[in-house]
Each structure stands twice: as structure tokens, then as C-alpha cells.
Amino acid sequence: MAQEASSSTSSKTISLKTGDGEIFEIEASAAKQMKTVQRLIDDLGDDITIPLHNVFSKELPKIIEYYKKDITGEITKDFEAEFVKDLNDDEVKVLFLAANYLDANKLFEFLSQNIADRLESKSVEYVRKYFGVENDFTPEEESKLREERAWSFRGIKEDE
Amino acid sequence: MEKSMGATNAKVINHIPEDLAFSILSKLPLKSLKRFGCVRRSWALLFENLHFLNMYRNYFISNNHSYYDGTSILLNQTNNPLHGEAFHSTLYLLSGERFENMVKLDWPPPFHEDDSFIEILSKTSVNGTLCLAQKNGMDLKCLFWNPTTDEFKIIPSSPFLYQSPYMEPTVNFNGFGYDHVKDDYKVLRWLCFFNITDVEVPWEDYLDVDAMWEIYSLRSNSWTKLDIEMPTSASNEKLHVDGVCHWWSINDDINCYDSPPRLVSFDLCNEVFLTTHLSSDMIGPLNILHLTLLNGFIAFIIYDQTTTFHIRILGELGVKESWTKVFILEPLPSIEHPIGAGRKGEIFFRKDDDELVWFDLSTQMIEELGVKGREHCCHIAIYKDSLLPIGGF
Numbered sequence: 001m002a003q004e005a006s007s008s009t010s011s012k013t014i015s016l017k018t019g020d021g022e023i024f025e026i027e028a029s030a031a032k033q034m035k036t037v038q039r040l041i042d043d044l045g046d047d048i049t050i051p052l053h054n055v056f057s058k059e060l061p062k063i064i065e066y067y068k069k070d071i072t073g074e075i076t077k078d079f080e081a082e083f084v085k086d087l088n089d090d091e092v093k094v095l096f097l098a099a100n101y102l103d104a105n106k107l108f109e110f111l112s113q114n115i116a117d118r119l120e121s122k123s124v125e126y127v128r129k130y131f132g133v134e135n136d137f138t139p140e141e142e143s144k145l146r147e148e149r150a151w152s153f154r155g156i157k158e159d160e
Numbered sequence: 161m162e163k164s165m166g167a168t169n170a171k172v173i174n175h176i177p178e179d180l181a182f183s184i185l186s187k188l189p190l191k192s193l194k195r196f197g198c199v200r201r202s203w204a205l206l207f208e209n210l211h212f213l214n215m216y217r218n219y220f221i222s223n224n225h226s227y228y229d230g231t232s233i234l235l236n237q238t239n240n241p242l243h244g245e246a247f248h249s250t251l252y253l254l255s256g257e258r259f260e261n262m263v264k265l266d267w268p269p270p271f272h273e274d275d276s277f278i279e280i281l282s283k284t285s286v287n288g289t290l291c292l293a294q295k296n297g298m299d300l301k302c303l304f305w306n307p308t309t310d311e312f313k314i315i316p317s318s319p320f321l322y323q324s325p326y327m328e329p330t331v332n333f334n335g336f337g338y339d340h341v342k343d344d345y346k347v348l349r350w351l352c353f354f355n356i357t358d359v360e361v362p363w364e365d366y367l368d369v370d371a372m373w374e375i376y377s378l379r380s381n382s383w384t385k386l387d388i389e390m391p392t393s394a395s396n397e398k399l400h401v402d403g404v405c406h407w408w409s410i411n412d413d414i415n416c417y418d419s420p421p422r423l424v425s426f427d428l429c430n431e432v433f434l435t436t437h438l439s440s441d442m443i444g445p446l447n448i449l450h451l452t453l454l455n456g457f458i459a460f461i462i463y464d465q466t467t468t469f470h471i472r473i474l475g476e477l478g479v480k481e482s483w484t485k486v487f488i489l490e491p492l493p494s495i496e497h498p499i500g501a502g503r504k505g506e507i508f509f510r511k512d513d514d515e516l517v518w519f520d521l522s523t524q525m526i527e528e529l530g531v532k533g534r535e536h537c538c539h540i541a542i543y544k545d546s547l548l549p550i551g552g553f
Contacts, residue, residue: 093176096180096184097176097180100180108183109183112183112184112187113187115184116184116185116187116188119184119188119192120188120189120192121192124195124196124198124199127196127199128199128200130176131175131176131181131199132174132175132176133175133176133181133199133200134200135199135200136200136201137198137200137201142198145197145198145204146198148481149194149195149197149198149481151191151194151476151479151481151482152191152192152194152195152475152476152482153195156195
């Protein structure tokens with residue numbers, strides 16, 4: 001019954017409200033790629049502003065930019081390289097967690113690969129801080145393991 | 161209000177939950193993963209965590225190495241002759257998602273239709289060129305061949321083969337590949353010599369000829385002696401990746417005395433080699449090793465003559481601790497031995513009834529190729545066609 005009255009799905013836009021109260025528009029076909037958003041649309045309807053408590057105004061525009069390219073089939077290796085070029089490791093992490101929250105699989109996979117590439121030559125301490133995890137080894141256990149895996153530390157600067 | 165939001169934000173985003181961490185970790189190279197095992201206890205045991213292992217395996221299989229771009233698979237098959245029949249080797253080009261297309265290719269001259277035991281050296285092509293080698297008693301054939309253009313070039317005989325009329329050479333081809341520094345195609349061979357029996361050697365003609373290595377260069381069109389002591393290949397599994405020829409050996413550096421098995425990697429550009437020992441749990445009295453390239457990585461398929469096959473991927477050349485057990489294939493009933501790996505995580509095997517089959521690592525399905533072969537006489541090679549003339553020059 002609403003089908004005839006409203007515009008076709010391809011040009012319909014959805015309003016998204018970030019955790020810090022800003023509103024952004026996204027095309028319905030792009031919203032479909034973010035399963036969390038789609039689920040909220042299914043529950044709340046597509047005329048309501050969809051609240052995204054865990055995504056903020058710094059990240060959402062970037063995510064929308066990615067999926068705008070995705071629906072036109074224009075995502076290339078060059079676009080992806082450009083997309084993350086000026087982001088630091090922490091900024092990528094925030095995007096990665098947001099992509100997870102939004103259940104945006106393609107972006108999630110791309111960002112996890114990008115983070116892996118960034119972490120490849122990093123030190124153990126850097127990685128601990130990055131993932132926010134505690135060292136639960138005893139000093140003896142850790143030094144024994146480092147000795148066993150000494151080959152994996154070759155060429156790595158431990159203070160980076 | 162905004163300040164506290166910011167603070168909460170920072171706290172929330174610092175910790176990445178473990179299952180999300182695995183999505184990142186599963187995409188790291190083995191060296192990084194092993195180092196990050198020192199981050200926390202659960203990460204030291206990543207490869208024993210089934211959830212992580214499945215993610216790692218899926219990524220490994222789906223991440224197509226550029227080595228395979230535009231390639232096809234060659235099956236070098238030798239029949240298992242019935243009584244009275246002769247051996248013959250047939251070359252097939254396999255294509256299609258499930259290898260439905262099998263096209264027979266004719267061996268180039270001087271090989272004949274019914275020739276057998278022709279080796280595709282290092283199981284690879286360089287700019288569309290294959291190196292074929294055959295040893296039939298005293299008969300030694302070695303040539304370059306481009307199956308697309310049918311051009312072939314016979315490699316001349318080596319001056320080192322017959323240094324003494326009383327000594328007979330035994331030849332072991334170890335590798336074929338590309339030297340990108342000199343833009344040259346090279347063939348590596350090991351020779352050892354035996355006294356021709358029943359011949360009385362005059363004292364003054366006695367010449368002790370030591371085993372030696374020689375290398376052929378297409379640019380110079382000649383064989384040169386290599387002043388090197390290196391273990392020669394003990395099997396038919398030879399590989400070439402990025403200008404390095406790999407094989408494995410149970411021989412020591414000079415002779416054929418038994419030594420622990422190790423991977424030998426010879427750099428064609430600077431003509432030096434590196435050995436990588438196998439970890440002790442890879443070696444066992446019943447363990448059989450098969451060296452292969454799996455999705456661009458050097459790997460051993462290890463089987464103990466039961467229905468279980470393990471695959472160990474090498475994390476770093478020269479480091480015996482870096483052989484990581486990634487795949488376990490079981491049960492594979494009636495499968496006798498591997499014959500090579502394909503382009504996207506397919507592993508080709510021979511069954512005990514001679515049928516040649518392929519196993520898909522991602523679906524775990526086995527499919528028959530529709531051809532039979534003799535044990536240890538069938539091999540897979542990765543081929544990328546090209547219209548370039550042999551040597552490109």
C-alpha cells in the first residue's frame with residue numbers, strides 16, 4: 001500500500017543519528033549493506049531517524065563515503081588505499097569497531113586487513129596497547145617464550 | 161556532557177574483544193603471529209584455538225597470491241602399465257573451476273608420443289617457458305619449451321659429463337628458474353660419477369672425478385661448474401618461486417650419506433644456498449614428506465600412511481621453528497599420496513586404485529579427474545602461458 005505512494009527504494013534516503021546527536025543521510029541501498037542499520041529499519045520503519053548510539057560524528061561520514069562507492073561498484077584497490085591513507089592507527093581502529101557495530105562486513109574485512117598490514121612489524125608492547133589487553137604472563141614465562149620465538153623478533157624494533 | 165562522552169568513548173575503544181582481534185590476527189604473516197604470541201597467554205596458543213585456526217585457514221585459502229594470476233594447471237601423468245604394456249607419460253592442461261576441461265598436449269620433439277618419465281623441472285613456467293628433463297639410462301634430454309608457440313630449444317650437453325672415459329655420470333636435475341638480475345634462465349644440475357665396471361683402467365689414465373654442481377645459463381648457452389657443496393635433491397618435488405629454487409634432501413652436503421631431512425633453497429641470482437631443517441615432530445619413522453607450494457607458501461604435506469595428512473607452512477626460510485601446522489586433512493580413505501597443489505587451495509592426490517583426484521581445502525570435497533596414474537610418477541605444475549619467444553630475447 002505504501003509502495004505506490006513513496007518513491008522507489010533506490011532513491012530513498014535514511015536518516016541516521018550518531019551517539020553525539022548529529023544526523024546524516026544515507027541511501028537505502030547503502031543502508032542495506034550495514035546489517036545493524038537494516039535490522040533497525042525493519043523494526044522501526046524507514047521514515048524514522050535511526051539512532052546509532054555507538055557510532056559518532058567523526059566516523060559515520062567516512063563509513064557512508066565507503067558505502068556510497070560500494071553501491072556504484074566503484075571500490076577499487078586505489079580507492080581503498082586512498083581511503084585509509086591519512087588515517088592514523090587509532091582512527092582506523094575506531095572505524096573498524098564502528099564497522100563491526102554496524103555489521104558492515106565488506107568494510108570490516110577491508111579494515112581488518114589494513115590494521116594487520118599496519119601491525120605487521122610492530123612490537124609486542126605496541127600491539128598490547130593497541131588491542132587494550134593485559135600481559136598475563138609471569139616474567140619467567142614471557143622471557144622463555146621470547147627466547148623460543150627469538151627468530152620472530154629479528155629485525156623488529158622493540159620500542160615501536 | 162560532551163567531556164564525559166569523550167572519556168567513555170576513549171575507554172570503550174581501547175579494548176578490542178578477542179573475536180574481533182582474531183579477524184585482524186588471522187590476516188598477519190606467520191612471523192608476526194608468532195611474535196605476538198608474547199602479548200598474552202591466549203595468543204601464545206592461537207594455532208591450538210579452533211576458532212582462530214578456522215579463520216586463519218579460510219583467509220589463507222581465499223587470499224590468492226599473485227604468483228597464480230593467469231595460470232593453469234599441468235598434469236604430468238604416467239600410466240601404470242599392465243603386463244606387456246609400456247610406460248608412457250601424457251601431459252594434460254587442466255582448466256575450468258573444477259578441472260572439467262582436460263586437454264592433452266603433445267610433447268615437443270625430440271620427445272616421442274610414447275616417451276615416459278619426462279620431468280617438468282621445478283613445476284613452473286618462466287614467461288611461458290617450461291624446462292623438460294629426462295634421464296633414460298645413458299640418454300639425457302633437457303630442453304626449454306613454450307607449449308603455446310611450440311617453440312623449443314635443446315640445451316646443449318655439458319662438457320663435465322664425460323671427463324673420463326672410465327667414469328659414467330649420474331645426473332640429478334635440481335631446478336629451473338629465472339635470474340631477474342641478469343634476465344637469464346638457468347638450470348641447476350648435480351653430477352656424480354661411477355667407475356664403469358668390467359673395464360680395466362690403465363694406471364696412468366686413472367682420474368678420480370668428484371661429484372659436482374653445474375649451472376646452465378641461457379644467455380651464455382653453456383654449463384658452468386659451481387664451486388659449492390650443497391645437498392642434492394632426494395625426491396621429485398622441486399619448486400621455483402621468485403628466483404629461488406627449492407628442493408629437499410636427506411643427503412649431506414657432499415655425498416649421499418643419510419642426514420636429517422632439510423629444505424634446500426638456492427638463489428639463482430647470487431648462486432648461494434640456505435638450508436632449513438625440519439622440526440623434530442615433522443620427522444618420524446613412518447612419516448612421508450611431500451614438498452609443495454600452497455597458495456604461494458612453501459609447505460610440506462606429511463603423511464604417515466594412515467588416512468591423515470598434515471600440512472605445515474614455512475613461516476621463515478632458514479628457521480626450523482617456523483614450520484607451522486595449519487591444516488589437518490582427515491580422514492582421506494583410499495588416498496595414497498599427494499601429487500601436487502593447485503592454484504586456490506586444491507591438493508591433488510593419487511588413490512590406491514590409481515585414480516587421480518583433487519581435494520578442495522575449503523569445501524573438503526574430493527573429486528576424480530578421470531585419469532589414472534602410477535604411484536610417484538604423476539606431478540602437477542603451475543603454468544602461465546605467454547607468446548614470448550623462449551628467453552624473451
